[in-house]
Amino acid sequence: MGRRRLAALRDILHSRYPQIDSRQIAMDCGIKSDWSQATSENRSLQAALRALTQLRDGPVPDIALQLGDQAQITDSGLLGYAVLTAPTVLQAARITSHALNQSNYLLRNKIVMSGEYARTVFTVAGTARSQSEQILEMSMIAVWRCIQAIIPSGRAVTPSYVTFNFPAPPYKDRFTELFACPVEFNSSHSVLAMPKSLVHVTIPSGNAELIRTFSSELKQLLGDGYRGNSITARVRRALIENPQSCAYSLEGTAKQLNIAPRSLRRYLSQNGHSFRQVCLEVRMQLAQQYLHSSNMPLKAIAYQLGYKHASNFNRAFCDYFGAPPETLRRRRQETNANSANFPK
Known part of the structure; x- marks a missing residue:
């Protein structure tokens, strides 16, 4: 969050206020000269807020509003x-x-x-x-x-x-x-x-252009298995880009791909896969990313992945990874805490 705020603030200064010495502001607020992140002893979000305060009290009083208006x-x-x-x-x-x-x-x-x-x-x-x-x-x-x-x-x-x-x-x-x-x-x-x-209001499904531009977590998730024209890759992309329309079901996904359900089942079988297997892989990869990269509660993750009951999600996750989701999240949090406390 902090790095994105710094990048957006840099872009505003360079495009709208070239007369302002952004390098000096960066130096004053503990930010690297290219505004990519804070210097080692400062957090990026705190550094961005210091820069906002300096600008707000000086040459650009409404800078916080301008930064918020640029949010994506x-x-x-x-x-x-x-x-x-x-x-x-x-x-x-x-x-x-x-x-x-x-x-x-x-x-x-x-x-x-x-x-x-x-x-x-x-x-x-x-x-x-x-x-x-x-x-x-x-x-x-x-x-x-x-x-x-x-x-x-x-x-x-x-x-x-x-x-x-x-x-x-x-x-x-x-x-x-x-x-x-x-x-x-x-x-x-x-x-x-x-x-x-x-x-x-229902959020429209299938905004693939926005989804494809998401941050590195999702891009890494898509990986090689989501590229190409194979039927398996097409199913994976459909489940990622149109989860509401596909509804994690064979019928919904077949309709999204404009293929008859029986034909989709046959094509996947010819490629050595079943729809149930591909669907489970996508759900579990998404679940793993949610647990690693967000603070979403388990119930919300289950709902996002099309499970009507959190207990069904917990069971599927445990069968797939060999441990319940809360254990994976706790391990990740402990790893992050240890990394943060490790002397530099």
Whole structure:
């Protein structure tokens, strides 16, 4: 997350503000001169926030808003893939909310369904209170841009209202311009509200172009087994790129590929595979990536992979890998913790 923010901030400075000495800002904030990451003693996200603060207090007051406005769903890596392939906006929002709340990111949120609105309430972790305005400005517009990216109406849809729990800044008109809805300041909470009907909108399936541009986790997952014109590779790609349409079923996948189910079964058999085997491999590879690269709860992972019950997913995972999913996640977390604590 931090590296992506740094790269986006660098691009904004180079394209819009060439007169600003971005190298000096990088030096002041503990960022490498090419803005690829923070220097060894600093975390990239913290370095990005320091740069935002320096710019916000100096030459570019609305820099956090500009950075949030540049957000892409692909910025979130495998979590973005989960959002894009979720069945509804509400499920996508719940996945994102849980991931934020379980991560080391400085923002927390919760979804409140009340009256005619679905309200997402944002709070900043206590350790980042001094930078809360920058974090909220950047994150709330970024969340909205990602919502717009996954629904059919796109930028045409607007929030019902937005509130911030800090005083109106001099550039308050920019908020109304970017959100295209009423924006209030000095409220008790920072809230992004939308019509309740919007969260039940079905996310269109099969946005293969976006999926193919996802982060390295998904690209590595696709690998050689997902390339070429063999029937097995085509089935794997269909399951990855159109999970809702395929529904992890022979009939759904055959329809997606415009092949009769019996013919698909026969073609796979001629290549030494069964649909059940290929489908299981794709599900387990995705499950492994989710466990390694996201904070999604096991129940949400099971749901994403087409399992109606988490117990069925747990059983399939254990049979495939020889250990339950929570064990794999715990081992990965322990490995990461040990790596972080290893003296350099």
